Amino acid sequence: MAARRDFYEVLGVDRKADQDEIQRAYRKLVRAHHPDVNKDPGAEDRFKEISEAYSVLSDPGTRRRYDAFGHDFRQVPPDVDPAQWARARAGRGGQRSSAGTQDFGFGTEGFGTEEGIDIEDLLGGMFGGRGRRGWGPVPGADQEAELTLTVEEAYQGGRRSITLPGGRRLDVAIPAGVTNGQRIRLAGQGGHGSEEAKRGDLYLIARIAEHPRYRVEGRDIHAVLPLAPWEAALGATVAIDTPGGEAKLKVPPASSTGRRLRLRGRGMPSPRGGPGDFFAEVRIMVPARLSEAERRLFEQLAAVSAFDPRGRS
Incomplete structure (x- = not known):
């Protein structure tokens, strides 16, 4: 799998860019790459990439996590120190782990772990080899799934019953004003942790479907x-x-x-x-x-x- 591009690179902004710069860059790119106006075969994938980058960098808390952990930020437990994480990654020489990540039916991409890193293996390296067996319970991994909405559903919000890969059904509260690429967090609905550890979170990525009358930009x-x-x-x-x-x-x-x-x-x-x-x-x-x-x-x-x-x- 090809490595995912840095979100700052996707939007064409500096890592020190403020929120106004990020928003201006996003609006400019959306106008150029929206599938309704750009008929290039790769426009839709580019548009999704732009929307994902903006949804992460436009939220200060999520942006801090991304700056600290890169594309692994959704999988890293909240109490992991960024410096320890960086040292563990450096100690592994940036190589892929052969201890493949657990598959929960969402596919590798759903975890943001295109590097193939085993979170438990890395945590074990941080704490002197005390990983899954010696350190105690390991929290479950966060997961992602797409949620397709009409413009009206995204505008008004409401509740939806959805079926996830594997057949699991959830009743989801959709906040009013969801934008394309925005993530809706369902706490404790992600992957199972080891032993008695808490489950990870599930992030639903909103995709606004084409509409016969409306076109949404941001x-x-x-x-x-x-x-x-x-x-x-x-x-x-x-x-x-x-x-x-x-x-x-x-x-x-x-x-x-x-x-x-x-x-x-x-x-x-x-x-x-x-x-x-x-x-x-x-x-x-x-x-x-x-x-x-x-x-x-x-x-x-x-x-x-x-x-x-x-x-x-």
């Missing part, structure tokens, strides 16, 4: 706003559906196709800060068939208007 939601020619030319107040319900949107006069109108705070809610925005992109529509009266009016407009949409006048 906490911002985008949609198309169809307008009649006269609404776009004269201005109007129109109704538009959002995941949070119907909203009224004021369309300024002389709005051409492609103009973006913003509804502040009507994007994805956030439990730790302000919500995103809702962006409506104008698209001018004409009737599929014109009545005789409509045709006459359009002909009159064509006769009196000096407007040239191609800018040649």
